[in-house]
Amino acid sequence: MILPAKSISSKSSSLRHTCAVIGGGIAGLSCAHHLSDSFAVTLFDTGRLRPGGRASSRLPGDPAKKDDLGEHHHISKCVVDHAAQVLFVPDHEARFAEFSRQVKDWERIGVVTRFPEGSLYNIYSRSSTKKCIELEPFVGQPAYFGSSTMGIASISNALAETSNFEIQQNVWVSPSNGARYMPKTRQWKVTASGKVLGYFDRLIVAHNGKCADRLMSKTPAKAIHDLLRVNFAPSVPQHGGKRMTLNSIYSLTIALPKNSAIAACLPANFLGGFIQNDKALRFLSCQSRKYESMEKDVEIWTILSSSNFAKSHKAPQEFLPNEVVEEVTLLLIEALESLFGVTVGSIKPIERRLQLWGAGVPLNTWENGKGFLYDAESAVGVCGDWLLDSSIAGAWTSGRLLADHLKTKEAVSAGFDGTFVASQGASNTGIAAINEKFR
Ligand SMILES: Cc1cc2nc3c(=O)[nH]c(=O)nc-3n(C[C@H](O)[C@H](O)[C@H](O)COP(=O)(O)OP(=O)(O)OC[C@H]3O[C@@H](n4cnc5c(N)ncnc54)[C@H](O)[C@@H]3O)c2cc1C
Structure with missing residues (x-):
């Protein structure tokens, strides 16, 4: 729209x-x-x-960008959040009291949706005794995602x-x-x-x-x-540094069959998770479970990289060279396979789309x-x-x-x-x- x-x-x-x-x-x-x-x-x-x-979404029916590589029949049938995935309400802090009231209003009229209990997790890579990853329900400040038809862009x-x-x-x-x-x-x-x-x-x-x-x-x-x-850097000194410092983040969206190796390791109500102990990965979410999707047999997943990973694979944000797209996509998928402890090559995207947020998030x-x-x-x-x-x-x-x-x-x-x-x-x-x- x-x-x-x-x-x-x-x-x-x-x-x-x-x-x-x-x-x-x-x-x-x-x-x-x-x-x-x-x-x-x-x-x-x-x-x-x-x-x-940085709080926008791609919606079904949106015209493709000129520089979009490849076909996205599946991905384009689902609402996909581009960058921000979770709306947090820091309701314990007085300075956010008005925002907290605003979010309650948005929730009432359907602009945002609260993550149901047991749908948002911390994800830890598998221990030596367990086959798959370990999941711990996320507890803390109230967390929301967008509306079913507009995503976080709502x-x-x-x-x-x-x-x-x-x-x-x-x-x-x-x-x-x-x-x-x-x-x-x-x-x-x-x-x-x-x-x-x-x-x-x-x-x-x-x-x-x-x-x-x-x-x-x-x-x-x-x-x-x-x-x-x-400044652009993956971290700032503990004291905060002397200039505004922004990190970079890769965002990879993939279409997988419903019975994928990822889905097999996660509960059916899983919507998103913070990856806690991985060098390359930071967040995983299932867009087609959060939002309206016209796909029945395919799920759409988004993976966000760490700042250090993005820094090591620096490229011009507007014109990602093909070889960077191929290499970064492969590395992120390999990292996901290793996190989930599944065999190499078992995560086979039907479609993929990679985006770099060159000016991602302020670190100070x-x-x-x-x-x-x-x-x-x-x-x-x-x-x-x-x-x-x-x-x-x-x-x-x-x-x-x-x-x-x-x-x-x-x-x-x-x-x-x-x-x-x-x-x-x-x-x-x-x-x-x-x-x-x-x-
Ligand atoms: C990958 C990623 C994941 C994130 N995840 C979360 C999350 O889960 N939860 C959370 O709360 N936050 C998250 N954030 C941070 C959050 O998205 C931002 O803090 C917030 O959206 C910033 O809003 P803003 O208005 O300050 O800046 P922006 O969203 O950057 O808005 C600036 C706008 O100005 C426009 N603009 C720039 N230059 C010009 C120009 N010359 N002329 C006209 N327009 C211009 C830009 O196109 C943009 O639309 C994430 C960010 C990234 C990158």
Whole structure:
């Protein structure tokens, strides 16, 4: 489903300040959603079909990407979560109290589904005495997956559908000069593909990585740019390091016959599991058990790699060379066979699709007691998971906190006093994101 762009009535928008949000992940959508009662908001996102960023899903009927290798008759009949697999609610932490209430609402209206008891596990490779893996039911904070028809993308869909702001999809705001501050009018000029998209009183940067770093590098918002500078590494020092650090993660989705070697080792109610003692693998989930699938005899599985594995098989994310696809796929399947203690060659995918998240998860977060950045001098704010917690919960809350700040009468500069701290969130989720040092 392609989200229709929604327009705000010209009367109300002419009375309000305008705000551009660059990035339609959970943080940008949450910020736009909470801001849209006071500002005329336009959100720009690169997503081809819908927003969601790292919390997005591929849905049956979605057109294939130009660079998709091979046929995906089976995989394309199932809802598949691209990156984020589990929505955690850190309900023991006061700063997530509002998010916790929001998730209860989403659960009530079917946006998210709680993992049934005994469906989410910790997975340990087999001991010398046991044939298969060992499973331990996951206990801890409440955990959810998406809706049966939209997967985890149901969250971004809910934020976009219930809001009064405009979304422009498939727009890549150019990192070189795509956002220019005009000191005379105190507005931001936003451009993409050489076209002016508009002039805005406030600018929100709701993405991270190289793009955001470059986008802010030639603007007067120097303090913001300093914090957006980014490293890519599989781990950070215990003290947190000096710069934002993102890991990389491979995500392999495979179609297997229903009676596969994996299925034989797992209970029928297994939906997902955190792999605890493997060098290459971090998470395994069965998409066709979580979500609607038109397949009866085939199951769709997703495997997430460790940061170290992705680092050792580094490649350009947008154009994975064929030989890398072949090698990485083979190695991940071999690792899975070894984890399950099944014979080499017994996991035979009917179809497969490999994706690299080159800017995966922040391994450290900027702890500033605010959860966002705002530079009042040049009217630019930043929200995202790296400012609070490396998770959907962190991204949603960061966006909301920035919106609340912008709505205060005198929104002053905020969030620059702080320090990078090794991310407990990444450690908690345990999903590939995990900081290797915490293991
Ligand atoms: C493999 C993987 C597994 C994960 N698993 C979990 C999990 O199980 N549970 C969990 O809670 N979290 C998980 N996470 C982390 C979670 O996905 C993120 O913390 C969260 O989604 C971040 O949201 P965000 O809005 O801050 O950033 P993003 O989701 O990255 O959103 C940024 C958006 O901005 C867009 N954008 C970038 N540049 C531009 C530009 N120049 N112009 C326009 N748009 C632009 C991007 O396309 C993207 O849509 C996982 C992440 C990965 C990669």
